[in-house]
Amino acid sequence: MLFRTRFGAVAILFLALSALLAGCSDRGEHTVDLVRIMQGDEQCALPGREFPREIRVELLGPQVPGLLGGKGSRAPVSGVKVLFVPVDGSDLVVTPAETISDAGGLAAAKVRAGQKTGDQYLKIIPVGFESKSVTLRLISGMQIKGDEEEYRTGTIGDNSVEVRLQKDNKPAAGVPVNFKLLATSEGATSNASILSPTVVTDERGVAKTSVKLGQKTGIYQVGIEVVDPDAGFLIRSKTIKLLGFNLWAVVIAVLGGLTLFIFGMKLMGDGIQKVAGENMKKILQFFARNGIVAVLAGTLVTAVIQSSSATTVMVIGFINAGLLTLTQAIGIIFGANVGTTVTAQIISFNLSGLALPAITLGFLITLSKKREINGWGETLLGFGLLFYGMTMMSDELRVLGDFPSFKEFFKAFDCMPAEPGSWMPLGAVLGAIGIGIAATVLIQSSSAAMGIVLALAGSGLINFYTAVPLLLGTNIGTTITAMLAAAAANRVAKQAALAHTLFNVFGVVLMLILFYVPYGPERIPVFLYFINAITPGDVFAAIPQNVERHIAMAHTFFNVTVVIVLLPFLKQFASLCNWLLPIPHDSKIKIKMLEPGLLNTPSIALKQTVTAIRKMVKDAWAMVDEAVNKQFLPGVSDKERCEALAAAEERIDEMQAEVTAYLVQITRKQLTEPQSELVPLLMHCTNDAERIADHTELILQLTSRLVKNEKKLSEAGRKDLRKMWDVLNDQAKNVINALGSDNPAMVKFALKDERKINKMADKFESAHIDRLRKGNCTMTNGVIFIEMLGELAKIGDHLSNIAERTPEIQKHYVNL
Known part of the structure; x- marks a missing residue:
């Protein structure tokens, strides 16, 4: 009964805040300010064939300032008639020719190529807002093989690009096709090249060329142009992508970035400790007199040393030395879970431009022999290394975000509902939580695991629905450090480690329940809706906005919510741990003074x-x-x-x-x-x-x-x-x-x-x-x-x- 009451209060709080914030965002606005092409532009199809992907556009309202500042977001506009009109003599066949934008502001149609060849144009008109119309290009009479194919870097892909031309349902032979290397992942220094820049189509209407890729993982853009008026082909440059993949380079770059990230995080924490003095750590013992103060102490210290694992290990040591009671320790552990979210908040801001200046200036300051000045230098140096490592990971993963194989891999635990308004798939949610646990246990740092989650989200490999279960897993995975530290400690220390695990497991269960409490016309999970409402940008838009900030806010509010729920029951929580892991009546707690x-x-x-x-x-x-x-x-x-x-x-x-x-x-x-x-x-x-x-x-x-x-x-x-x-x-x-x-x-x-x-x-x-x-x-x-x-x-x-x-x-x- 008590749990239901507490859960009901939390749900009502989320609903009330979400309703208030939803009202502030003016989601009822029906003015179309922007039509964004989501999918379908620049496609190719042979005459009479359907283009492979449907045309999909998003109707958005005016820019609305964010509640907490920032760029703000555009709300989707629903209920607007959208026309799909072929223009400039195009004979495209559109089904349906008109539609109504849905609750997410989306409008979609399928297109079939006519008998005309070359560039064809389709105009998308929101009725009543014609000035916001957009036009996209489709190419009839051409089919391309090799677009977005993956190859090993440094190799020459046999028949890596193949163009098929067709007119009047017959192969177009003898037509020159021009191939040009437009851009590479290595820039001007690339040794990538096209072996045959101009190829004439054979009797099957096929023109093939091979592309030599450079050594760096990334996208190699090739432009294809067909200009032969006599043959009926006028196709301006069509860009395709060849995906070069260097496995070892990716692994080294990601692991190197992760190493710099972890080292920078540690260095920044050590530097702050030098500046603040050891009083920051002594707070854990001497300001843990009651629940609220203990939570604040744990939050402050963890925010400073940048590691909840380090805080809980210290707490285990204090208990084993007889310096803290179980109740005091649990309060600090509650606070540590809140304090560790500061790291995610810091790295969610795009401060990568400050990384190299911070590294340079920080290194120079560390040359000082004065402890406090040296501490400031380490803090600045650690800050720079943290963001430099984060940038390395993000850049490498952002490139992989275009690779179909990686997209397919991450779809295996994609937690996004299959249809708007439907439930998050429970199996995928539990799988994502499990992956978060495993990653954190392996890395031994929830902050580093969160850094990876943010990098994956920033690269587009995972969405907000998937990132939140992953961060829930990191919260459970980080408890392994306290468990290992308590293995050789006394019974009370083991109870504290158990409390850390139970706290995080309880929080995950609470969030799992909230995942299946829908809210709003889109029936978005109430907790995710609340996070989206208080964070600048719309993370549920067709192109998600400000994903990293949303994840960081979800991480913070998740832990804060669980602390608010459990704090009034601190003593009862300690009793539960004592019941689950009792101390025998005939045994004496062993105190290890020199812990x-x-x-x-x-x-x-x-x-x-x-x-x-x-x-x-x-x-x-x-x-x-x-x-x-x-x-x-x-x-x-x-x-x-x-x-x-x-x-x-x-x-x-x-x-x-x-x-x-x-x-x-x-x-x-x-x-x-x-x-x-x-x-x-x-x-x-x-x-x-x-x-x-x-x-x-x-x-x-x-x-x-x-x-x-x-x-x-x-x-x-x-x-x-x-x-x-x-x-x-x-x-x-x-x-x-x-x-x-x-x-x-x-x-x-x-x-x-x-x-x-x-x-x-x-x-x-x-x-x-x-x-x-x-x-x-x-x-x-x-x-x-x-x-x-x-x-x-x-x-x-x-x-x-x-x-x-x-x-x-x-x-x-x-x-x-």
Whole structure:
């Protein structure tokens, strides 16, 4: 019931906005301002034969400014009578000779060639708007073979162009046919050529020539002209296209463009991070206090670093390190899905002209040694590379948009309804979603996959109906990164990865439902209608307008819509993940303090290192406490407890190795100067913490000697050690607390305690020597007592060393 209510609200919102925007676009206008020839111009047919393609024109109204600016669009004009009239003596036969434009402004007719040969003309007249009439040319008496045929580049196609001439139902022999190379994909430097520029038709009325293609994939235009009045042929230049295809060149160009695109995207994100500082990433942890703020944090950070996958991987790391709860993480993931749409919005604008200037200027700026200026340079350089790579992909795919084989391939998952007003084919929709998933899993970047979708749409290989399911697939495919990152993480991190997947799957299901909620007289899916209404240009026109911007807007509003729907149920969504992937009651969530996933955020990684060192000091001090107060002072040597303390000391040694290795990995990242200076301080602190634990073993050895001596320390000696212990204990607590706060007073107290300890050690040693002289203590116990004073003093020195370095730690990485 709740789902139906929520879905109903979303549908009503789309309908209301669409109705409002539809009213603003003035679609009811019936003024014909433009007649656009969609299909059928420049066709050839033999006398008495039907031309292969029907004539199709589109009637459009005046230019309407876009709601959000831009060039705007022209609305189709329906209900207008259209006449198809042969002119200039043409004997073309048109069926029907008049028709009415449909809801999409389209009017169509089939044409049969008469007995006249040569150029024939057909005038298309919108009744009532005769001034907008257009005339197209048809060619009778000629048939061409080879137009839009595909050949390998660098080859000579046998009989690549064949012209057949016929008059009075008989082959026209002995007629000269002229062939001229008009344009090539390589421009003036092309080595393409026509082997026989002029060929006379044989007894079958056929003239053949071969064309040598260049090395570059693209269109090679050939003009065909027949001028022989005596034979009854006056055909001005008819242009045909030969399609040259170089597979390896295409693959290299597309993959090269994709590589530059991904590298530019990463470089731009890294540059922005240098400019904005690491506070952008710290937002994920420290501004995720409630759902809305978490969403905003995830959106902002993802928009900056240009990768939702990177954001979710960081979130997994934060969870595994115990820095985020599941609910906070889900909020950030929601925001990351919105933030990742910024990339598509950027690349949907035609800014390719800025690519090379941005690359040049950005490179020069990166030569600066100042971090922030260098960051601006990387941002600009990345921006240029992104658009240069996008242009490479788009240019290559745009050429392939004319290749029939590629058109047929993409028709396999074409999601456009078969007829206006009919449903989108479900099988094709699911197939497109699957392709989007596979492509994103393979590339490991939804932004890069979206770049490919935009390039395909810009080249005309896919339409808006197909692009939207593809982008839905990219949203599901991008979740694989979080799943892989969570594979070795704790249960809560796995729940967060599951939440990312469920969120995107839910969004796709919601959009699938909206695909089958029609709206408007054209019965367009309500979500697609809404996107078309708020975006400049008409993407549903016979020649789609502004397709890339429509796709980017669909990507953004899809994710925003899903966030709006699910945000009120953030806690329930977390509960669902907990139910689907429960945490056993008898298990404890394993927290990995030194999480590798945090290394890309050095500030937080250093903070985790400080936390780990604090734990080392705390654990080492607990060991010393037990050794002194439960074994040495009572004069008891418990073998079982000694073994437990030895195992704990080994664990401290392991922690020292882990912290040191982690700090070494941090140094391999881009660090600020204060961060670089902090690393050696933390290494020294780690060593001091480990040495404090080492003193446990030495104290246990003293205890063993004391027990073997079978004589306890004198009461005065034990009293002195307890006094010294109280001060040392106070120092340890101050050091531990100082590592976890920004209170400088605790550091001062710790250093003050260390001075007291040194004075007490000297004083108690002198007093003990007096007791030895008076015979109040045995020589063996006396040596043990003095050694114990030394052990406590050394522990105090190690604590003091940590305390001296703590102010710098507090300054940068404690109070975050």
